Amino acid sequence: MIRLEARGHAAAGWVYGAPVLAVGLTLVFGAALFAALGFDPLEALGVFFLSPLNSAYGIAELAVKATPLALCAVGLAIGFRGNVWNIGAEGQLVMGAVAGGGVALALYDVDGWFVLPLMMVAGMLGGMAWGAIPAFLKTRFHTSEILVSLMLTYVAALALSWLVHGPWRDPEGFNFPESRLFHDAATLPILWEGTRLHLGAAFALAAVVGAWFVVARTFIGFQVKVLGMTPQAGGYAGFSQKWVVWLAFMVSGGLAGLSGIVEVAGPIGQLQPTVSPGYGFTAIIVAFLGRLHPVGILLAALLMALSYLGGEAVQIGLGLPLAVTGVFQGMLLFFLLACDILIRYRVRLGGKRRREVPS
Amino acid sequence: MTDAPPPRLELRAIDKRYPGSHANKTVSLALGAGEIHALLGENGAGKSTLVKIIYGVATADSGEVLWHGQPVRVGSPAEARRLGIGMVFQHFSLFDSLTVAENVALGLNAKESLEVLSRRIVDLSTRYGLPLDPRRHVHDLSVGERQRVEIVRCLLQDPKLLIMDEPTSVLTPQEVDKLFDTLRRLRDEGRTILYISHKLEEIRALCDRATVLRAGAVVATCDPRQESARSLARMMIGSDLVAARRTAQEQRPGEPRLVVENLSLSASHPFGTDLENVSFAVRPGEIFGIAGVAGNGQGELMLALSGEHRTPVHDAIRIDGRPVGRLGPRDRRDLGLGLVPEERLGRGAVPDLSLAENALLSGYGRQSLVRRGMIRFSKVNDYADRIIGAFNVIAHGRRAEARSLSGGNLQKFIIGREILQNPRLLICSQPTWGVDAGSAAAIHQALLDLREQGAAVLVISQDLDELFTIADRIAVMSGGRLSSPRAAHDTSVEQVGLMMGGLFDLSDEAGVVHDPA
The missing domain is CATH 3.40.50.300 (P-loop containing nucleotide triphosphate hydrolases)
Incomplete structure (x- = not known):
């Protein structure tokens, strides 16, 4: 029999050591995986983790992929700190893309500086509106925000699919299920000529700094933390649980919506049936890998972005399926959770029962 | 054999x-x-x-x-x-x-x-x-x-x-x-x-x-x-104990600071105790004790008084004459209420947070530790240090986690945190339960000092010795009802004990306790 025994106190250093250890273990088992597939493990790891970064374009791509991850994860982390489990950032991202993209399509003929800000605001409102549904149901009827937000993800994906197959389909698009390409006035400016690095990356950095400020310095951050750790103490102090649920869904929904409109107004440039390769879900891993801390989240977002690029690199370089990305992300989360458990518990082998001594 | x-x-x-x-x-x-x-x-x-x-x-x-x-x-x-x-x-x-x-x-x-x-x-x-x-x-x-x-x-x-x-x-x-x-x-x-x-x-x-x-x-x-x-x-x-000493009660006339009138409230969870027509008043400069075996409605009463559980009738609870039944804890604190809950770790303090952050937990309003939404860390630290110093809290400074303190020291910290906010009304539940004798005496003395300064103090306790040591008047809670109060010097442990068993007659309007002797 295997038992887990509480250690009593977690060593402080390991709280931050665990993500590093998890990354290390992922590398070791990734190497073993590549070896089992018949590749030289070191070379394959090189292709996966290093080759994407050996050009300026590659480094810019890393930032492009990290942008939606960081935007979503920063918002989610605020909720997770307060024990509010928004699992549906992916759906809020999609609805942000829909709302902001809708503005872009409605103002297709308009060429003004205000189009882009309007799209961004609409994107955030779209994500917030989608987040408001689980928040309302949770505060009013005590539903599980985990299930509601998760299920709404699929509703959002189908809504987007219907729009681009139907009313918003490009009239000159040869019947492809895509919207028109956004006008220049509705496209995010490129920050680094010759790459796809766009203004959205600056939004992500601003979100990281803003979230750090809220968490570390403000009374709002303190209330979220207290309610997340000990709801009864929060109630005693007069902090409102419902308020934190709303706050968490508005912030995370708004940022996820922003990441959605940033994606379609940036790298994609139009509405397609799929606007995200699961950024909203990967952001959950990012949030935990970054220890729910904004700066940690920034680093974790870069690492996870690398796993997307690495997956593409091994697909091209070694002919491996793109699913390798998912395997690496999964391993990382698995090892992180395992490390976290083993920091707090030790494993005991063997049964607890001893033979009874007759009296 | x-x-x-x-x-x-x-x-x-x-x-x-x-x-x-x-x-x-x-x-x-x-x-x-x-x-x-x-x-x-x-x-x-x-x-x-x-x-x-x-x-x-x-x-x-x-x-x-x-x-x-x-x-x-x-x-x-x-x-x-x-x-x-x-x-x-x-x-x-x-x-x-x-x-x-x-x-x-x-x-x-x-x-x-x-x-x-x-x-x-x-x-x-x-x-x-x-x-x-x-x-x-x-x-x-x-x-x-x-x-x-x-x-x-x-x-x-x-x-x-x-x-x-x-x-x-x-x-x-x-x-x-x-x-x-x-x-x-x-x-x-x-x-x-x-x-x-x-x-x-x-x-x-x-x-x-x-x-x-x-x-x-x-x-x-x-x-x-x-x-x-x-x-x-x-x-x-290991040494002789210095017991807290109560000075003779000087009658301070004046409006009661806390009035609870016909408070009825259904329990927030099944198997809790519903409150039935609870009425009492606490005056400035007195310690009012509520005795009773745990689980007879004290928890519900505490939640109703703190504002964590709002009462449907707004003026069933009044502080300084102002109805507060539908106000939350934050607003009630602003009126001068201090609260020491029974569960010190997990309600009165957050186990994983430092003493400084736990000082902020209830002191944010009356100590103005927050300005324009920003935490004023130097004031928070200063406040925590003052609590630790004034109440002789043994801990590794203000950065120590609340969970690392012994029960007695954590309780001294919590009571100190509430008292240093100069409450006009302090409500404590089981203030010395599970606390070592030295800390218990210090806590009793602090409550008596607060009473001397003219605050109204309500103590809910199972410990009859405690109530007879510090309280001026004692009422008994049983089955969600409260007996009418008696002066502590005018009653005995036996009488209170009988009332704890539910032997008080509430048939008449005034709810007068029949002398069981």
């Missing part, structure tokens, strides 16, 4: 360390047949650890356990029960929604039918003077009756050694007398009882021998009947 039978249970040089504490230091103890043996010590002296080792919940690092002279290793409570060791815990493990018989059956893994078992329960409970109806549901039972269920469940296994952990903390004085009768009968049958307590008078009244633990080590073994409460206390604490 040989001429000199070995003791029933003998502990030899038991040693147990936990990270950060040496819970038992080479403790030796011998329990004979037919004795009631007291294990006396303050909270944190190592009583619980020792008992856990005997009952198989914890394992000693070194030392021997001998049962009838034979070395044994007790690996689990099930093994302890097979040896003939039974234990009645301070906190009951009963299912509220099941009947007495079903609860007993669950505890016994019995193969017999419920009918047979019920008959055995009735037989046993009448034999030992513990009347119980096996068909009743546990949620209908009083705390004293629930304890009987636990005792009967133990006795059905015919234990040779019965361990009782602070059994009287939840009982009225009259119930305590009945329990003692039962325990004496069990002793006279040749059973051994290990009686854990820090209540000196009880031990003197009941026990044949006493082993005194202090800081994990045995400091004395004595016959408590030959000792005075004072000498026992000295053994237990």
Whole structure:
């Protein structure tokens, strides 16, 4: 029999050591995986983790992929700190893309500086509106925000699919299920000529700094933390649980919506049936890998972005399926959770029962 | 049997360390047949650890356990029960929604039918003077009756050694007398009882021998009947205790600061106690005590007073004449309310946060620790340091996590945090429960000082000694109702005890308590 025994106190250093250890273990088992597939493990790891970064374009791509991850994860982390489990950032991202993209399509003929800000605001409102549904149901009827937000993800994906197959389909698009390409006035400016690095990356950095400020310095951050750790103490102090649920869904929904409109107004440039390769879900891993801390989240977002690029690199370089990305992300989360458990518990082998001594 | 039978249970040089504490230091103890043996010590002296080792919940690092002279290793409570060791815990493990018989059956893994078992329960409970109806549901039972269920469940296994952990903390004085009768009968049958307590008078009244633990080590073994409460206390604490002293009450006329009028409230969770027409008033410069066995509505009253549970009738609760029934804790604090909840770790303080952050938890408003949404860290730190200094909180500074403090020091911190906000009205629930004697005296003194300064103080407590030490007036809570108050000098522990059992008559309008004497 295997038992887990509480250690009593977690060593402080390991709280931050665990993500590093998890990354290390992922590398070791990734190497073993590549070896089992018949590749030289070191070379394959090189292709996966290093080759994407050996050009300026590659480094810019890393930032492009990290942008939606960081935007979503920063918002989610605020909720997770307060024990509010928004699992549906992916759906809020999609609805942000829909709302902001809708503005872009409605103002297709308009060429003004205000189009882009309007799209961004609409994107955030779209994500917030989608987040408001689980928040309302949770505060009013005590539903599980985990299930509601998760299920709404699929509703959002189908809504987007219907729009681009139907009313918003490009009239000159040869019947492809895509919207028109956004006008220049509705496209995010490129920050680094010759790459796809766009203004959205600056939004992500601003979100990281803003979230750090809220968490570390403000009374709002303190209330979220207290309610997340000990709801009864929060109630005693007069902090409102419902308020934190709303706050968490508005912030995370708004940022996820922003990441959605940033994606379609940036790298994609139009509405397609799929606007995200699961950024909203990967952001959950990012949030935990970054220890729910904004700066940690920034680093974790870069690492996870690398796993997307690495997956593409091994697909091209070694002919491996793109699913390798998912395997690496999964391993990382698995090892992180395992490390976290083993920091707090030790494993005991063997049964607890001893033979009874007759009296 | 040989001429000199070995003791029933003998502990030899038991040693147990936990990270950060040496819970038992080479403790030796011998329990004979037919004795009631007291294990006396303050909270944190190592009583619980020792008992856990005997009952198989914890394992000693070194030392021997001998049962009838034979070395044994007790690996689990099930093994302890097979040896003939039974234990009645301070906190009951009963299912509220099941009947007495079903609860007993669950505890016994019995193969017999419920009918047979019920008959055995009735037989046993009448034999030992513990009347119980096996068909009743546990949620209908009083705390004293629930304890009987636990005792009967133990006795059905015919234990040779019965361990009782602070059994009287939840009982009225009259119930305590009945329990003692039962325990004496069990002793006279040749059973051994290990009686854990820090209540000196009880031990003197009941026990044949006493082993005194202090800081994990045995400091004395004595016959408590030959000792005075004072000498026992000295053994237990290691020094003479300076008790808090109350000055004679000067009548301060004036409007009551807190008025509760016909407060009725249904409990927020099933099996809670509904409040029924609770009315009382607390004046400035007085300590008003609410006595009662835990679980009679005190928790609900506390939540209603703090604002965590709003009352439907806005002016059922008034502070300085202002209705506050529908205000939350934040607004009530702004009116001068200070609160010390019963659960100090997990409600009064966040275990994983530092003392500084815990100072911010309730002090944010009246200490202006927040400006324009920003935490003013230097003021927070300063406030935490002031609490630690003024109330002699022993901790590794303001950065220490709340969970790292002993119960007494954390309670001093919480009470200090509330008092330094200069409350016009302070409400404390069980202020010294589980607190060492030194801290308890300091807490009592702080409450009395606050009263001197003209604040109104409400103390909800199970500890009658405490209420008679500090309170000016005492009312009793039972079954969600509150008796009318009596001046503390005008009533006795016995009278209050009878009221705790629910013997107060609320038939007349004024709710006058009939003199039970």
